[in-house]
Amino acid sequence: MHLIADHISHRFGALDVLDDVSFQVASGEVVAIVGPSGCGKSTLLSILGGLLRPTQGAAKLRGAPPADSLNPLTFVFQDFALLPWCSVEENVAFPLEHVAMSQGERRAIIDDALRRTGLVDFRGAWPKQLSGGMRQRVGIARALAVRPAILLMDEPLSALDSQTRELLMEDFVRLLADGAMGAVYVTHNLEEAVRLADRIVVLSRRPGRVRETVTIPMTRGERGAVDARGKLFSLQNDLWSLIREEAIDAEREVLHA
Numbered sequence: 001m002h003l004i005a006d007h008i009s010h011r012f013g014a015l016d017v018l019d020d021v022s023f024q025v026a027s028g029e030v031v032a033i034v035g036p037s038g039c040g041k042s043t044l045l046s047i048l049g050g051l052l053r054p055t056q057g058a059a060k061l062r063g064a065p066p067a068d069s070l071n072p073l074t075f076v077f078q079d080f081a082l083l084p085w086c087s088v089e090e091n092v093a094f095p096l097e098h099v100a101m102s103q104g105e106r107r108a109i110i111d112d113a114l115r116r117t118g119l120v121d122f123r124g125a126w127p128k129q130l131s132g133g134m135r136q137r138v139g140i141a142r143a144l145a146v147r148p149a150i151l152l153m154d155e156p157l158s159a160l161d162s163q164t165r166e167l168l169m170e171d172f173v174r175l176l177a178d179g180a181m182g183a184v185y186v187t188h189n190l191e192e193a194v195r196l197a198d199r200i201v202v203l204s205r206r207p208g209r210v211r212e213t214v215t216i217p218m219t220r221g222e223r224g225a226v227d228a229r230g231k232l233f234s235l236q237n238d239l240w241s242l243i244r245e246e247a248i249d250a251e252r253e254v255l256h257a
Contacts, residue, residue: 001027001061001062001063001064001065001066001072001149001150002024002025002026002027002061002062002063003024003025003048003059003060003061003073003150003182003184004022004023004024004025004059004060004061004062005021005022005023005024005044005047005048005057005059006022006057006058006059006060007020007021007022007056007057007058008020008021008022008044008047008054008056008057008058008059009021009054009055009056009057009207010040010043010044010047010052010054010055010056011055011207016206016207017040017043017206017207017208018040018043018044018047018054018207018208018209019207019208019209020056020057020209021040021044021057021203021208021209021210022057022210023201023210023213025150025182025183025184026182027063027149027179027182028179028180028181028182029182029198029199030176030182030183030184030185030196030197030198030199030220031182031183031184031185031197031198031199031200031201032184032185032186032187032192032193032196032197032199032200032201033045033184033185033186033187033200033201033203034187034188034190034193034200034201034202034203034239034243035202035203035204035205035208035211035243035246036203036204036205036206036243036246036247036249036251037188037247037251038205038206039203039204039205039206039207039208039246040203040206040207040208041186041203041208042154042155042186044186044203044208045075045152045154045184045186047059048073048152048184049073049075049152050073061073065148065149066147066149066180068147069146069147069148069149070095070096070099070145070146070147071095071146071147071148072148072149072150073148073149073150073152074095074143074146074148074150074151074152075143075151075152075153075154076136076139076140076143076151076152076153076154076156077139077154077156078154078155078156078158078159079159080127080132080135080136080138080139080159081139082127082135082138082139083127084126084127084128086127087123087124087125087126088114088119088122088123088124088125088126088127088130088138088141089110089114089123089124091127091138091141091142092110092113092114092119092138092141092142092145093106093110093145094142095142095145095146096109096110096145096146109145109147110145112144113141113142113144113145114141116141116144116175117137117138117140117141117144117171118137118171119134119137119138119141122134131164132159132160132161132164133160133164133167133168136156136157136159136160136168137168137171139156140156140171140175144175148181149181149182150181150182150183150184151181151182151183151184152183152184153183153184153185153186154186155186155187155188156168156185157169157187157189157192158187158188158189165189165192169192169195169196172196173195173196173220173221173224176196176220177220177221183196185197190236190239190240191232191236193239194216194223194232194235194236194239195220195223195232196220197216198215198216199213199214199215199216200213200214200216200239201213202214202239202242202243204246205246205247205249211242211243212242214235214238214239216235218231
């Protein structure tokens with residue numbers, strides 16, 4: 001299944017946020033979206049996921065999702081968005097509540113999502129008992145439970161410390177390794193973008209336009225090697241050079257608003 005951003009523009013009142021944004025996410029592909037603060041990255045993700053109707057253009061799906069997919073597009077949010085009165089297992093089970101399936105099928109799906117995210121031993125815990133990294137793993141497990149074709153991830157690691165962020169990046173690499181699931185990954189962190197994405201869509205300062213699309217010339221497996229660090233750092237610098245001046249202007253705009 002392909003996800004298509006087809007000439008998307010959006011405004012909030014008189015404020016133009018996005019301008020004629022087009023790109024595609026192929027089946028199993030990971031596309032990161034980066035750009036200066038306020039360039040419309042999260043707005044674009046909401047449009048792609050159907051939470052927001054664009055002023056112009058459209059988000060489209062082409063082709064059929066995997067046969068076992070219960071929801072082709074699923075979000076992973078920055079703030080975890082867990083139900084505090086539900087256990088880990090109950091949070092993961094929540095999107096399955098109104099899906100017609102046997103108790104055994106539901107149990108198998110939940111067990112698989114907990115196993116893939118390392119949460120089997122924490123299934124009875126409450127969100128308040130977990131670290132930030134573990135809470136985000138619950139959010140990821142909940143997304144995996146509906147077997148999406150494409151994950152829509154909005155700054156999923158930004159609220160975490162550097163060590164936890166590194167561990168979860170490794171989790172994302174592992175979960176995306178088989179190509180069965182694609183992703184759109186919105187981030188301010190250029191290291192995350194070059195570590196996880198196949199392609200990176202660079203947006204301009206608001207209104208966000210596609211300034212450039214950068215293809216990462218290594219597989220995610222190759223990027224884990226020690227000798228790949230220099231190449232990845234060079235790619236980060238190239239991305240920063242594309243957005244630096246506009247990022248500075250965007251920051252000044254916020255300070256003087």
